Amino acid sequence: MIKYIPKEFKTILNKYRFIDSWFWCRYSINPYNGCEFACAYCDSRSHKYHLQPEFDHLIYVKNNVGAMLDDRLRRARTLLPDVAAIGGTCDAYQPAEESYANTRQCLEVLLRYHYPVIISTKSTLTLRDLDILSRIAEDSWCAIGVTITTLDRKLAGFLEPRAPSPEKRLNVVKEIKEACPEIQAGVNFIPIVPFLGDDERNMEEVVADTKMAGADFILFGGGMTLRDNQASWFMRRLSEELPHLVEEYEELYQAKYTLAEGYRGRYEPGKSYLKRIHRKMLELCKKYQLAFRIKRYIPEDFRKQNYLVAQKLLDESYLCQMLGRPWTKTFWAGQNINNLGESIEDIARRGELRTIRNIDASIEAYVLNLLGNEGEQ
Template sequence: MESERGPDLRLAGSTPPAQGRRGRGATANPTGRFEAAARERFADGWDIAEDLPPLRTEVTLERVRSIITRNDSPDIGFDRSINPYRGCEHGCVYCFARPNHAYAGLSPGLDFETKLFAKPDAAALLERELSARGYTPRTIALGTATDPYQPIERRYRLTRGVLEVLARFRHPVGLVTKSDLVLRDLDILAPMAAEGLVKVALSVTTLDPGLARRMEPRAPRPEKRLAAIRALAAAGIPVMVLVAPLIPGLNDHEVEAVLARAREAGASEAGGVLLRLPHELADLMRDWFSEHYPDRAGRAFSLLSQARGGKVYDSTYGRRFTGTGPYADLLDQRMRVAMTRLGYPAERLRLRTDLFRVPVRVGGQYSLF
């Protein structure tokens, strides 16, 4: 285990004081749903005012037996994905992957963004799995749960290692990120793009830097993401902008503006996803709204409920990303009208699979010849 973290004064189940969680997204650290005991902070009359040290990041090296995750979901456009990290330091309060931290006995709240897992064998495992007899190539989605370019990637470089393998095997990959750190890997991505093997999706949730700082405290600010779209497009790399998640009463009014700025920067595709609140995430969002936007909470959850059949979350295939009803239909119409007006192509780019080959080992080194 590698640690960059000081004394942990925030227990799962507690709501730490604001000064102890500066630069973090979640406002609480609820006990995971699989834990036998729950803990709750309360005042016993002996409270002593003190300045808590910043909540720092802990990284655990995780040894896994495989790196490609498969799915057969009918409403997802890929059947395999790779996530080099679990947990995400960007701290996006709305992240649908937060509840997965409960499987590790940790909180989907502050633990999700401070107690991270890195898979150091990712590249080696990928090489082995792609070399397996009978492997059939299809686009691998990289970063579907947690961001492959979150801050710890600067140190661990796991995403770059995975891309190096994919480039050597000439395997198609779709990247999803909020970070301009993706530009570090232009030397890999540009040649892959020239062969139709890669595209990048950049999430631009809002153009408001103040809102972004509260929602996504450690992700690059909106202007840096737009600059990344511009740089990727200039390098010949196809870019999709994701206006996601769309949060009722908070950022949904920005749909047209985000699409316009991204198109101007060079985005060639666009998409949007309605806020999803599985498991503990609903209460985490309520708590966050109470602290940052208490006057908007009622409207946000009312509209979300209207789009989710009277609930805050609906996991039904075909509806979970878009919702149903008047509000969801209006969002969809606004997206389609804006995309048509701005000249976004109707068809999504399909990456090539016919170039895939397993490199031949020569003297312990790979060669394509």
């Protein structure tokens, strides 16, 4: 039985030190504490997030979220409009939203202050808010990623027992693109679950059906993570319903699982496994002409060139990471450019690009070339 409990919280808006380079968000908002979709692989069960152990059937409804968010943005002296991700440790459109409309309240405030929005969800309830989501897209930027890990209903029932069916989720993407083409909409193929969602047939079906739905993108990540409480929960579910896979997981993650001691092992699969999955997904994206990155929000203030240059670097670092190549220097160069307090063009004119952390001679030359090309357009 799902129980909703209204509760006071001190904050509603979180600011990241570094922008999330997959979803391009600077801020996050969780309208609820807990998520009733009860996904078997959900990382929110891990210690890191400090959620209640029964977070999939005890949902705390945050009180006065609209007023809290409005007060935070109205009083902000250092915050600049940037992408706010709604939902992270919860699904912003889980069934509680139908009654409490916390997500809708947040959207109304974000539109008023011209903040772009990204939402990751498994819910069909997203369609209720297309009116305001389309206004946000026209005002600044809006992206919606619908999570799909398999198109097999029975398997989805194990992985995501209380979420809408995969067919209904794909239809959300289709309806968004038909009704509001200004919204970026696609599929989050995250995680690609080992031995359940990583066979080539499933991967191709997900990519092909994503393309048929008219999606703008498909995000993928082949390394389902396992840690502390979340790992033990997943492995317990696996041992109860698919016990023949326990040894497979123990080998892939170099782990050991027992009911008494829980999970002890690696955080993610080995590099050879990840490289194989990522290479296959890149091949499929090329085959179906489907983007595997989201086009980021670009502000019109001093950050414009910073974000354009950083996107190039972060896109490159992502591709290198997927292919098992060195990527961290390019990644951190992009992140540090994201955080500049002035235009990178001004820094380049002063000949001071090398003062930005992680920019070496090769990256400096790359950045100067980008800035030169931008100037010619």
